[in-house]
Amino acid sequence: KVILEVRDLHATVNGSEILKGVNITVKSGEIHAIMGLNGSGKSTFSKVLAGHPSYEVTRGEVLFENQDLLALAPEERARAGVFLAFQYPVEIPGVANNQFLRLAYNTVQEQRGEEELDPLEFDDFVREKMKSLKMNPDFLDRSVNEGFSGGEKKRNEILQMALLEPRLALLDETDSGLDIDALRVVASGVNQLANKDNALVLITHYQRLLDYIVPDFVHVMEAGRIIKTSGKELAKALETHGYDWLHSAEQTAG
Numbered sequence: 001k002v003i004l005e006v007r008d009l010h011a012t013v014n015g016s017e018i019l020k021g022v023n024i025t026v027k028s029g030e031i032h033a034i035m036g037l038n039g040s041g042k043s044t045f046s047k048v049l050a051g052h053p054s055y056e057v058t059r060g061e062v063l064f065e066n067q068d069l070l071a072l073a074p075e076e077r078a079r080a081g082v083f084l085a086f087q088y089p090v091e092i093p094g095v096a097n098n099q100f101l102r103l104a105y106n107t108v109q110e111q112r113g114e115e116e117l118d119p120l121e122f123d124d125f126v127r128e129k130m131k132s133l134k135m136n137p138d139f140l141d142r143s144v145n146e147g148f149s150g151g152e153k154k155r156n157e158i159l160q161m162a163l164l165e166p167r168l169a170l171l172d173e174t175d176s177g178l179d180i181d182a183l184r185v186v187a188s189g190v191n192q193l194a195n196k197d198n199a200l201v202l203i204t205h206y207q208r209l210l211d212y213i214v215p216d217f218v219h220v221m222e223a224g225r226i227i228k229t230s231g232k233e234l235a236k237a238l239e240t241h242g243y244d245w246l247h248s249a250e251q252t253a254g
């Protein structure tokens with residue numbers, strides 16, 4: 001079953017075209033990795049999918065479960081079952097994390113016509129989830145992301161994902177400073193949450209995350225297009241040979 005279908009997506013920011021015809025099809029049960037050098041358009045792609053107001057789609061379409069994702073407001077995309085880590089605010093001083101998580105959870109539950117949870121019920125629920133993800137519940141009482149370390153932000157992102165149970169999760173691993181513990185948190189969370197009914201798109205500059213998460217497909221983005229798609233072995237080859245190798249390999253193949 002196709003969850004995400006992106007066709008000939010073009011997008012501009014500040015009048016310059018960054019995405020120049022992205023095509024990608026993601027089916028349920030699949031994990032996709034999008035790799036590429038800095039500046040190739042990976043984060044632009046994720047921001048366009050999130051509905052960031054600075055990015056204008058000039059051509060192409062994005063279908064999420066056969067509906068026009070681009071026609072939905074950013075918050076509607078989340079409610080429809082798309083999880084984009086960065087669409088959540090980075091810091092909200094004064095709002096406790098458990099309040100924030102409950103609001104996010106209940107908003108989605110309401111949209112789905114499912115039961116909302118009061119603070120006590122939610123507290124039990126979230127602690128149970130955290131236990132299964134082997135997370136320390138300490139940061140539930142802190143202000144949202146205020147003073148969170150890189151690793152804690154990652155944990156919280158994975159926890160949000162676990163609570164919201166999205167059909168499609170798109171994680172842009174922009175933080176190159178993640179230590180090995182944070183990588184493991186992301187990886188084990190993702191591996192635990194991936195199932196046959198959902199799909200995951202992981203955007204990463206670094207191959208090392210893919211030592212822990214085994215993707216079904218690896219795509220390489222360059223200059224606003226996906227220039228190559230292959231299996232998990234592509235990530236290893238890129239690590240060994242670098243991105244330039246793609247061009248020399250093309251030449252060799254004629």
Ligand code: ADP
Binds near residue numbers: 036038039040054
């Ligand atoms: P990646 O995530 O692959 O490193 P980005 O999507 O962040 O790439 O950037 C792709 C290109 O778009 C870069 O050349 C970058 O300078 C440009 N770009 C991204 N955001 C903006 C912006 N807000 N204004 C102008 N140019 C931008």
Ligand code: MG
Binds near residue numbers: 038
């Ligand atoms: Mg970048």
Ligand code: MG
Binds near residue numbers: 042174
């Ligand atoms: Mg980026």
